Amino acid sequence: MRKAKASLLRPFLKSIILTSLVWFMLCFCGSERILAEREPIYRYTVIPDEKGQFITVHADLKLQGSVPYLKDFGQMESIHWFVGDREISVKSRRIGDIISFSDLPARGEVKVIYRLKCVTESRPGYRKRLMGFSNFVLVREGLFLGIEGLASKFVDISWRLPSGWTLVLGGEGLQRFVETQKTLWVAGKTAQLTEEKVGDKFFRIGIIEGVYDVDLTDAITTLKSIFNKAWNDCGQLDAKNFGIAVVPSKSIGGGTSLGFTIISENNWITIVHEMLHWWTNRHSPAWFREGVHTYISAKILTRLGLLSQDQFDSFLQECLNEHNEVVEREGELNTLAESSDNYDNRKGGGDIYGLMPVFAYKLDREIHSYNPGANLDLVFAAVCQKRHQKLDILALIKEITGYDPGPLFEKYFYSRVQDVSGLLK
Ligand SMILES: [Zn+2]
Incomplete structure (x- = not known):
């Protein structure tokens, strides 16, 4: 009987041994390959x-x-x-x-x-x-x-x-x-360093010693909340690591970025401007991609308290000063439409950072007074959300907010603006 049982089991035993052997080889060679690759x-x-x-x-x-x-x-x-x-x-x-x-x-x-x-x-x-x-x-x-x-x-x-x-x-x-x-690779003595996990991504902020103009804890809280809000409103990004290093003024001469890392002197508008570029719709024209973008960066910082109302007003004033310098530098007063095209064709277009943010400020207030439930931020988020598409932004403004921006664009965007005071009213 015993013999019969053993002979009955034998074929199974064989296949069990064979299967285990194959599994063992697969696992061993597979991990060997992965180990070798790494x-x-x-x-x-x-x-x-x-x-x-x-x-x-x-x-x-x-x-x-x-x-x-x-x-x-x-x-x-x-x-x-x-x-x-x-x-x-x-x-x-x-x-x-x-x-x-x-x-x-x-x-x-x-x-x-x-x-x-x-x-x-x-x-x-x-x-x-x-x-x-x-x-x-x-x-x-x-x-x-x-x-x-x-x-x-x-x-x-x-x-x-x-x-x-x-x-x-x-x-x-x-x-x-x-x-x-x-x-970018940055190492140094930090006054503050934090890393936040958002889903399976890491967002890191390091402030190098010597940055003194604001409460650093507030600054970090503000940057984190802008990151989180953009993450929710403007769409998720593919990268795994995001980082910002803030360094003292007059050290590196402004800022620079690479991929999803930024280093900047402690100019908060620049830092937020650079960070929001992570979500930029590259198909959008310069007036939106850089001009509205600059305005929105300053607006968010003011809402969150890292810029005071006075500082926001001086930001607008600096844009107007830049506008005057641009006209001098480029030798003529262009329409914002021309400036946007020039910027995209790498032929000047400096007013994208001069008059354009001031026009965005006007546009924002017009949208909001037409529809108190809407503002330019909503349009900004929608353009970022659809960042792989080329959009008709004016049509999108109408669609999202109900406000028809046509007449305002006719007056301040497609025409030369001789008198800027209308934009501040
Ligand atoms: Zn930019």
């Missing part, structure tokens, strides 16, 4: 000096027959290559912003130590690629030595920071090389 091809340790004069990077590379390059924007001070403890000589050739290296071993592990000199003073026209100050550094994509054709491979990043510093923008650990190129 095995970083480079490791970088980034070491800023505490005066922000230079940044040293230690990179461990696994060469695979390809050519390393460094987009240093002309800031590389020195570079040394090692195989084991032995320094090797490597040829370098600069083409514009990029240095490429040759005469390296085709395969194997190489250690590289390079030092980048920071730009320590803002100067007109400098595009804020690699800057350093006594309490922070700012770098773009050129920090990391790359290897052609391997952008999708994983790299491992760590920062060794002076005491009291933190990494404000950019993240440590394993990531694809291509991701390192899509964010």
Whole structure:
């Protein structure tokens, strides 16, 4: 009997063993493959000096027959290559912003130590690629030595920071090389640093020491609530990490952004303006994309109390001053319609930041007095929501608010505005 039972089980036993074996191989080889894919091809340790004069990077590379390059924007001070403890000589050739290296071993592990000199003073026209100050550094994509054709491979990043510093923008650990190129990297001494989770996304704000003009806690609360409100009103975004670094005035010379990261001096209108660009409808014309956009940024800040009514009034005054300067600079008074086209065709159009926000202010009040339940904010949110579409914005205003903006546009947008006082009434 026993024998019969065993022989009955035998075919099942066989298939059980076979199935387990197949499963085991699938699981083992699969995870092996995933592990191999996530095995970083480079490791970088980034070491800023505490005066922000230079940044040293230690990179461990696994060469695979390809050519390393460094987009240093002309800031590389020195570079040394090692195989084991032995320094090797490597040829370098600069083409514009990029240095490429040759005469390296085709395969194997190489250690590289390079030092980048920071730009320590803002100067007109400098595009804020690699800057350093006594309490922070700012770098773009050129920090990391790359290897052609391997952008999708994983790299491992760590920062060794002076005491009291933190990494404000950019993240440590394993990531694809291509991701390192899509964010600003900012490290420094922060007066305030917070990170908020919105769904599965992270929104980080770091305020570097030396920003004193407002209550920093209030500023952070305001920025967070603008982010959350835009997230709800203007639509969700694809990225995972969002970040803003605020630095003292007269340090970097304004602001800059890359992907979903922003660094700016403490001009709150600029910061909010840049942040709201995350939701911009790129198909909308300049008068809306930049002009209405600028007005809405100032309006939100005033509503939330980070700008006082007086500051809002001076904002309008500054726009009018800019308008006068634009007319002088461009040698003629254009209609806002012409300015918008000129801006989009990269031929001036400075009034998009001059008269246009003041016209937006008028438009907002006209909408609101026609329909107290509506305002320009609703239109702004709707245009952002439909940001992948080209829209007829005037028709949209009518549709959303009931107000027909045609006559107002005829008077102040399609005609030359000789007397700006009508816009402020
Ligand atoms: Zn803008």
